[in-house]
Amino acid sequence: MIQRIAILGTGLLGTSVGLGLRASGFGGSLVGWNRGAAGAEQALSMGAIDAVAADPIEAARGAQVTLLAVPIYPTLDLMEQLAGVLGPDQLLTDVGSTKGQITEAAGRLFNVPGRAAFLPGHPMAGKERGGAELGDAGLFRGAVWLFTDVAKWERSSAASALVRDWRELVVSMGSRTIDIDPSRHDEMVAWVSHLPQFTATALSALLEEAVGDAPELKDVGGRALREMTRLGASPFSMWRDIAATNTAAVEKALLALEQRLQYIRENLRGPELREEFEQANKFRSGS
Template sequence: MIERVAIVGTGLLGTSVGLALRAAGFKGSIIGWNRSAEGAQIAFKSGAIDSIASDPISAAREADVTILSVPVYATLDLMAQVTMHIGGDHLVTDVGSTKLQITKAGTQYFNQVGCAAFLPGHPMAGKERGGAELGDANLFRGAAWLFTDAPGAVRTQRGGELVLSWREWVVAMGSKVIDLDAARHDELVAWVSHLPQFVATALSSVLAERVGDAPELKDVGGRALREMTRLGASPFSMWRDIAHTNTDAIAAALEALEQRLAHIRENLRTPELRDEFEKANRFRRE
């Protein structure tokens, strides 16, 4: 049973976790910490957390479950720090967007005799902008929450109980739990999450260069422009770590798209163009 939760990083996802836990009926205490004091205060005032820790280590020490809700490299750094201050009666989990390095670090720093348990996780939910002020109790409802647990992880009985309990709370928050191999996770999200982001970034960037100063741009572009460039508002601070930790998979997806775009460009006046639309239509129907 989980009675105390620590949320390290009260941005969009961290604040949303706190709000979603409360909405799901969690009655225990939730302590939070954020690099920006303002972000922690916003999370506190919204009711996502009950108190603010002075640092991430003290937050983890007070909790049964610690949720690392920070960019990937910061998660890896915190894993190395936190493991030295908690024991086998704790669980650490995360919400990082790439999982191979984090899952390997989990085996190195946790899931050993005398160490805390670690459960690598990734909720497939978010918004194009971050920040505690955008926290949403319904953010995870209907979303997949992916776990990439290492096979044969060594855990105390208490650690194993906390893993099962946290998975149950994830379901209570409205998510569908899916277990994946870490390498398969990174390959898959490169296609379904990372590729759309970089396409939106590239499209927004080229539009800014070519027609960004046109006064009638927003009116002419309409809904199609808004939908296709929505992710262009996403912060580099988060996507830098994703690009650095999933480079090969993202590059492969981008190369495949480049080839498909070249094929379309070369067939704007041939029946091949119809075939591309038919493939796209089938994908959307399915």
Template structure:
């Protein structure tokens, strides 16, 4: 039974998990840790955590379930540090947006006799701006929470029970769960998450160059401009690790979009443009 949770990283997702667990009726203890103590203090003031851990390693050791809600490279670093310290009565999980490197490390460092278990996870939820102050107990309602589990991993009965319990709490937080292998996961999120982000970034950067000196033109764009550039507010610090750990899949998606845009450019006065609109309409309807 899951009674002690440690959230390492009390930004948007980590703090939202704490709030969502409480809203779902979790009565156990939730300890939070963050490199920036002010973020941990914000999470504490919001009721997402019960106390602040002063050291990530010690906070993890005192828990049963450890949620790594930090950037991907920091997650990989902490996995290396925690592997020789935690035991078969611990479960680690994460919220990383790419799963290839994390799943490889999970198989190498965890999920073996005498070691803690690791359950790679990724909630398809978020906002364009991060930080504990943006957290929301309802962030995961209706969202899909992806797992990249591996049935070949050997887990202790204690950690297997914790993994099952964590999955149950994810559902209680309002999410739907789905299992995808790491390669398939990274291919899919490149299309449905990473491509929209980098498209919005490119469009926003282009508009900054073209109309940045004429702020009155922002109003001309109205709702269309706001919707298309909303993700342009996302910080580089959040997306650097994603770009580094899913480079090939993102590059392939961007190349496909470049070709599609070229096709539209070349057919602005032909029936091919109508076909593109019809395909786009079908996608939105479905």
């Protein structure tokens, strides 16, 4: 049974995990570390963690399960640092939004005799802004939590027990788990997560140029404008690593959208426009 968890990265997701675990009845210890000390202190004041660690490596060394809740490139850096530190009776997992490079690193650094297990994970939950202060115990309720490269940890009985217990804790926070191939994961999230974000970013940037000097016009757009541009508030720091580590899949999705928009532009007065609306309605009716 898991009794000691280290959360490395107490931003929105890391803090929400701590709060979610406590709300679900987890009674073990939760230690947190954050690159910016203020974020860790905020998580501590909210009850998401029991103590603030000064060093991420030492925090992980004393934990049964360590959750990497930092952007993708810092995740890869921590994986390198922890590979020779953690043992076969420990589990490392993450919340990274792309899984290709993380899974490759996991296969190279972990899941071999004498080393810790690594289970790549990705909760499909979040907000347009980050930060510990936005942590939410219910953030993962009703969300899907994806796991990739699952077969690797099955080779170790010690790792299997930790993975089973961690997955049960994820479910206890209200999530539904799905196992998926890493490459399929990155292809899928490019369509359902990354494309909406970059579309909202482009639209928001365009509108800032078009009506940014007339802020009263933002009210004219009403709910439609607010919903379409909500993700435009997402900071670059949250999406830089995603764009860099899933470039090909995102490019494919963006190109398809560009072509679709061109098709609509060329058929504003034709029957094809009705067909586009019907296709869109069909997608929405099934969601």
